Amino acid sequence: MEPCDLLIHSATQLVTCAGPPGxxxxxxxxxxxxIRDGAVAIRGSTIVAVGPSTDVRRRFRASHEIDARGRAVxxxxxxxxxxxxxAGDRVEEFEQRCAGATYQxxxxxxxxxxxxxxxxxxxxxxxxxxxxxxRLRQMLSFGTxxxxxxxxxxxxxDAELRQLAAIALLDAAQPIELxxxxxxxxxxxxxxxxxxxxxxxxxxxxMLPLARDWYAVSSFAARAIPLFVDVFCERGAFDVAQSRRVxxxxxxxxxxxxxxxxxxxxxxxxxxxLELGATSVDHLDVTSPSAFTALAASSxxxxxxxxxxxxxxxxxFAAARAMIDAGVAVALSTDANPGSAPSLSLPLTMAIACRxxxxxxxxxxxxxxxxxxxxxxxxxxxxALMPGMQADLLILAADDYxxxxxxxxxxxxxxxxxxxxxxxxxx
Ligand code: NIG
Ligand code: FE
Numbered sequence: 001m002e003p004c005d006l007l008i009h010s011a012t013q014l015v016t017c018a019g020p021p022g023x024x025x026x027x028x029x030x031x032x033x034x035i036r037d038g039a040v041a042i043r044g045s046t047i048v049a050v051g052p053s054t055d056v057r058r059r060f061r062a063s064h065e066i067d068a069r070g071r072a073v074x075x076x077x078x079x080x081x082x083x084x085x086x087a088g089d090r091v092e093e094f095e096q097r098c099a100g101a102t103y104q105x106x107x108x109x110x111x112x113x114x115x116x117x118x119x120x121x122x123x124x125x126x127x128x129x130x131x132x133x134x135r136l137r138q139m140l141s142f143g144t145x146x147x148x149x150x151x152x153x154x155x156x157x158d159a160e161l162r163q164l165a166a167i168a169l170l171d172a173a174q175p176i177e178l179x180x181x182x183x184x185x186x187x188x189x190x191x192x193x194x195x196x197x198x199x200x201x202x203x204x205x206x207m208l209p210l211a212r213d214w215y216a217v218s219s220f221a222a223r224a225i226p227l228f229v230d231v232f233c234e235r236g237a238f239d240v241a242q243s244r245r246v247x248x249x250x251x252x253x254x255x256x257x258x259x260x261x262x263x264x265x266x267x268x269x270x271x272x273x274l275e276l277g278a279t280s281v282d283h284l285d286v287t288s289p290s291a292f293t294a295l296a297a298s299s300x301x302x303x304x305x306x307x308x309x310x311x312x313x314x315x316x317f318a319a320a321r322a323m324i325d326a327g328v329a330v331a332l333s334t335d336a337n338p339g340s341a342p343s344l345s346l347p348l349t350m351a352i353a354c355r356x357x358x359x360x361x362x363x364x365x366x367x368x369x370x371x372x373x374x375x376x377x378x379x380x381x382x383x384a385l386m387p388g389m390q391a392d393l394l395i396l397a398a399d400d401y402x403x404x405x406x407x408x409x410x411x412x413x414x415x416x417x418x419x420x421x422x423x424x425x426x427x
Contacts, residue, residue: 015074040391113339146378229247282303296323307334
């Protein structure tokens with residue numbers, strides 16, 4: 001018998017999400033590799049065996065065992081697009097929207113992202129960390145074990161770097177593994193009103209090189225966790241030419257790229273981001289179906305964020321069904337932020353994707369595990385239960401993984417295991 005540290009056995013469904021390396025597309029987004037009466041053996045922070053309980057228990061002797069009878073077990077979830085480092089809230093604007101104001105009207109009037117910017121600029125790094133920790137705690141209890149986190153609520157050099165510093169401190173302070181993204185080009189700051197090009201000059205010439213230098217000596221670089229560069233390509237934010245300058249500069253600095261495109265207006269940002277080899281393109285709510293072929297032929301992940309349409313009370317959702325059927329690699333994320341998506345729950349995101357994006361439960365799980373991991377440069381290491389991968393997994397409160405999507409606003413997770421350690425017990 002071989003020794004191991006933790007053996008989870010007798011899972012009614014062991015949902016491995018195992019498969020060949022790389023992004024899942026088309027029918028492969030529905031293949032979950034479910035093992036009935038399954039077991040996982042873990043040594044340290046790594047999975048060493050996955051299989052039927054009888055086989056794994058014959059091979060391993062564990063210092064700690066969990067009997068998962070009556071439970072489904074699946075990979076820890078990956079939230080690949082969040083804006084959770086900010087100060088304050090947008091409760092006032094929420095009520096304005098309830099009374100009929102649109103997100104864009106509030107943004108044009110100097111609210112929205114700029115309101116959060118004013119509060120975030122005034123916060124110290126410690127205050128940002130303190131404000132964000134409870135958000136991460138809630139995400140973890142909902143099953144998120146890895147998350148991307150963007151800057152973009154400071155929009156000035158030193159304060160954007162403070163947001164990066166806060167992300168590094170948060171990464172070290174709690175169990176969710178974080179992947180940083182530099183989003184200095186999230187909105188045009190008030191000092192640059194009417195001079196967006198001049199702000200882009202500052203981003204490209206000063207802020208991006210400083211972010212790269214910060215990253216080079218950070219704990220992220222030491223562990224080969226990438227620093228992404230993102231841009232909000234949208235009417236009222238940055239046009240395609242300005243967005244191109246940001247992503248081009250990122251490429252020249254050797255940093256991987258993402259872009260917010262086609263959230264409200266289709267401006268051509270998608271084609272530009274594909275041309276510049278973006279790792280992901282995010283939102284795609286109003287993308288024309290004619291763009292799906294090029295997207296499917298690329299290695300870029302389409303990150304869909306259905307809580308935004310839900311929260312803004314819109315009747316239009318991203319065309320996930322047509323994208324998946326066209327071979328696009330789809331991921332799902334919360335877009336957690338104080339304005340357009342005040343929610344930290346990936347199970348709620350999956351539930352909405354099943355109802356309004358016409359995705360199947362299995363597709364939403366692949367979209368929040370395997371494909372989401374690839375969208376943030378962690379594919380092959382997290383997102384599936386396979387020997388050699390990190391031991392990040394969930395023991396669900398039900399015996400069928402579809403409870404993750406079936407129940408609306410419930411608590412489908414019983415226990416969360418991160419790097420081989422039980423970090424949450426919800427019941
Ligand atoms: O992804 N689209 C741009 N940024 C966020 C919204 C941020 C905010 O409203 O504070 C988003 O939806
Ligand atoms: Fe976003």
